[in-house]
Amino acid sequence: MAEAGTVDTHDAPAHDAEHGHHEQSFLSKYIFSTDHKIIAMQYMFTGIVMALIGGYMSYAFRMQLAFPGESVPGYGVVSQGEYNSLVTNHGTIMIFWVAMPMLIAAFGNYLIPLMIGADDMVFPRINRLSYQIFLISAIILIVSFFVPGGGFGGAWTSYPPLSANAEYNLTPYGATFWLVAVALEFVAFLLGGINFITTLMNSRAPGMRMHDIPMVLWMIIIASILFMASVGPLIAGAVMLFMDQVVGTGFFDPDRGGDPVLWQHLFWFFGHPEVYVVLLPAMGIVAEIICTFARKKLFNYKLILYTAFATGIISFFVWAHHQFVAGIDPRMANVFTITTLIISIPIAEMLFLYIATLYGGSIRLTTPMLWALSFIAEFLIGGITGIFLGASGSDIYFHDTYFVLAHFHYTFFPIAIIGFFAGITYWFPKMFGRMMNDSLGKIHFWGTIIAFNFIFIPLFILGAAGQHRRIYNFQNFPDLAGMQDLRVIATSALLVMLVFQAIFLFNFVYSLFKGKPAGKNPWKANTLEWTADSPPPHGNWPELPNCYRGPYEYSVPGREDDYWPQDVPPDTAPAE
């Protein structure tokens, strides 16, 4: 090994080969475990709970919009302040406590060691600490709804002076709790991200070269790097905003020499790469699933990898397109228009390559494949509508309208929800050792996808008609008072979509106990996680596997089987 010959080597690996076989109590096995799979489950279930809370919030405020002023069943009358608080926390929860834990933390934790043939993450206890901080941050956020003054209602961007000064936002405790929760969540993901990056860089199975790493891992790693490199200024900004709120400094207070525009920059310098932080892992999950169910090699692995890197790099140059009309110098808008349209090139190319992967395949439309394909179909709409907003001229009209709202739901819904369902339906057999019910899965799929489009296409139309975001009752605006039918359609579709999630939850719990046993490799896939038992024991493999080839060697000519697992030595028949 490379570190041989120095005094600062780690403990020799030999003596801990037989760890983890003694009986563990429930607490140490499921709550304070350092096993990466258990931590992944913790992230996933926390994410699901937070998604239900976020979904409930969307139910409350969509009902208010469709039937203004009426009491919402299960919530009550939505007041103006509550409405603001609901939309603010819906956004915050769905991005920071649903998309990030489910896509990066849950799948990252679960897949990285299994896919690179390692027994755990490199820092298991830091991993556990990261989850615990994350859990605390989630609890703080939920507590913030119940403190005097109510939850923070200054939008998820929390622009000061509104967020900095309790005289303006009227939620003295809610705003601070919100800020602390978000900052803690960043710290949790910094710890997690360092763990992911180090694990992937250092702990790959012998023989696994750079281009043998499954695409989903590359995407998670690029996302972690993006997160780490972009979140710093916002952490500094969060400290400054916290000081403004609590100590009484004036970093963002124009009356005392501060500048509110600085926060916008600090926020969006992180906020835009953040979009790619959650997008890339979802793209990676989709890549795995498409290859498995099309029985195809990924179309030009290297080019996809390069487009992912290019997207990551360019994403640092585009942040101010969120601020075109928010007070930046108009000359700067031209620069950011150009960079924003440049970033459409690698992303479009990546989508083309995914579509090209289908060419020549043998496509089976299983539930995970349906989710993966629908990701491409829906994300395409999200991508192309972004061009309207990245072009400064048309953004003057669309900025902060429902067009923007529909646009980013067409990106974030595929990312967070479709990406999650694709991943969970695909890896459920590995996680729990049983198959999910395919018919129920398909019913859930079609119900969710169709309802989803019926929610947001009306909102595109409303946005094009000039309806602005974050307004609790459009009857106050004479030009917007009409078109109520569209709002009712969107809300009804939301209700349908929420109801269909019950099918998923039922399917999940039912399959957990009654599903068909899955065996090691139900999908006949190549990547290393499928060579472990389902579910993998602590330590994953009795003997860690070696890697001999790339992850997507499907349908190789001259071989009997149409798949060729990464751990099978060359020139031998694949072991079932």
Added chain:
Amino acid sequence: MSTMTRPIATTRSATGIPTGKLAVWWVIGSEIVIFGGLLASYVMFRLGHPEWAEYASHTNTWFGGANTFVLLTSSLFAVLAHHAAEHGDGKTAAKWLLGTCAGGLVFLCIKAVEWTGEIQHGYTITANGFWSFYYTAAGIHALHVIAGCIIMLIIAKQAWKGQELQRVELIGIYWHFVDIVWIFLFPLLYIAK
């Protein structure tokens, strides 16, 4: 702490850099952007507000200089600890680490005296933008010093017993980074007047 067995994953090193060290480098990478964001904001305000030069003239260069001296010296101790650890001498390494730690404590004491005097003169964190940045930037830095000291004590204890000697280098790298941050804070807050 060292009772827990380490995963095999931790002992692999595909990059040629030991895992712990690689992680420390990434930690430092993420710290650069945290301090970078704060200091970039400070520099923008500083260049945009000519009146801040007058505010800055009330900082005491001698306190800042003394603290730079203390941190540079503690950095020397940290690297000497690493040197000892490299040669397998845990006890000497632990002693140097304690010296580094003492340097951190002296740093914090000087800071305390300095801040007390400044606050008594009315230069509080809310006095104006310069002092807000002054206390926030130096405060975040001081938190890093405190965290470094605590971790260093734990590592010194392990090193004394001859365990986990590679950690001496890791905390050293972190400590040098904290030192470098101060090297930039010093001219930004004290010298540029």
Added chain:
Amino acid sequence: MTQGIYDFIKSIFAPLGEYLIGSAVPVGSSFAGDIDALIALVAVFVGFWALLAYAAFFFLIFRFRARDGQRAQYVTGEEKDLKRWITYPHAAIILCDLVIVFMAIMVWYNIKQRLPEADSTVRIVAQQWAWNFVHPGPDNELDTDDDINTFNELHVQEGTTYHYELISKDVLHDFSVPVFRLKQDAIPGRVMKGWFRPTKAGAYDIQCAEMCGIGHGIMGARIIVETPEEHAAWMSQGSAGKLASR
């Protein structure tokens, strides 16, 4: 030269813009048509790519569905004859992007960067949660005795070029007039300048488009675009002090 190219491309897409946006929201200012045309142009370009991608996507799913006894092909994606199916569209996308960037910057320059000669200037003061408007009055100058202050109601004259000075008293607000296709944040401590020229008489919504606290949802106002006669009548009435804040 650039203006000529711009006008030519705009004239192609203007009718579609009129149909897409103009049919839902009246075209109320001199530059609203430019934005509508730009939106139409982007819609055509990205719509073309989306349709192409969807066509390929669904065709491939159908054509290469799993069939008994048929294996998938082994394609790495690095073959020249296959790769060109990616590289040609790639180049074409760059071309489309160039056109979009050119048109977007022209529109942006015209609306946000260039300030044409003003016939009159109004001051817009945003606060939680209302709009105050200062009209220059008969002498057409701000900060004189005959200024007309109104509350949540802005009176402007059709066909007149206005400059606005946008100020906020407390938090961020956003002065948005959908019929003008105009939007600009008001930032406390800053004066934002811009212009508009109303072209269509009538009363329209002003919305606050930036979250500004609890009352954000009720922070609307009306902009009343008047013909010269109506405006003169309103002005004489207003300067006589009868039209106090409503």
Added chain:
Amino acid sequence: MAEHQEHADDHGQAFYVKIWAILLVLLIVSILGPILAPHMEIGFLKAWMITLMTAFGIAVVKAYLVAANFMHLNIEKRYITYLLTTMLMLMLLFFAGVAPDVMRHEGQNWENVAAEAEIERALKAEGAAAAHGEDPSAGH
């Protein structure tokens, strides 16, 4: 790690002490810089330039010495250096993107009147205080 071992001999204790001594000399120069600068103006070399050099030029040199010799970046894998420089470059990018809005107080069609008023007020207060020998920045 193999090359680490080779270089370890160059980095004896005496070597580290030498680096430390250089750092101390630099520190003294940077402290004395602003004091001596007014007496060192030669031709186009103005006092503020000398201060800038002694303050930030020396800070960069010091940071380099610590990073290269104490953190051993000079014998670390190259891409660690690239990683750290990339992070620094991002901060430059951030500065370049934000400075036109925050550092400057006037731009195309906008003016930061609050900041300008604050500067004027503070400078006036300073002038008044200088006349009275008081301290303007404290306690307001």
